[in-house]
Amino acid sequence: QLQLQESGPGLVKPSETLSLTCTVSGGSISSSSYYWGWIRQPPGKGLEWIGSIYYSGSTYYNPSLKSRVTISVDTSKNQFSLKLSSVTAADTAVYYCARHSRRIGDYGTIGYWGQGTLVTVSS
């Protein structure tokens, strides 16, 4: 059974860089059938796609966050990571890592999510 687990600091100071890692277990991050992504949800609000990566290293970012986001992959560790720079209180959210399908049948769907981790931006 595939599992995704986010890890990283729960508190980040304003203007600093938020860093999170997602560890994938029960499946290979090097599969050609999937993208791996980050989605966030501010408290009490809706879902926002941040960006995604393919195992080869190709990245795709939300245009509204692109200038501040870097997503990377480490296939040897079966992990991918998110860095969001120059954070403000508006970046306070639950951050989910997730898997998008590239398979013809369910192309684009997000069938697996991590449990989510709350990151608070505060001094």
Add this chain to the structure above:
Amino acid sequence: DIQMTQSPSSLSASVGDRVTITCRASQGISNSLAWYQQKPGKAPKLLLYAASRLESGVPSRFSGSGSGTDYTLTISSLQPEDFATYYCQQYYSTPSCTFGQGTKLEIK
């Protein structure tokens, strides 16, 4: 960017009721539309994709329809476990995607 407008933002209903939630895309998305259910403190769960295909294990009381820019999620007979928040997601340019604002389904 493709914007998704979901309505209503909240809905009160009773067990056994039939409810419908609507999502409108800012441009045609060729049925590249999924619906998710989210319960408090949990990650979203995929219910339907390709506008009308039921994810494995999801009860048949959930159904989806639509085409072009307009899509609907219908729950034919609400069960107690269905009270949650529902989101639509367009994935026309996967992996880029956008979500609707959500519909909170509450018990009347």
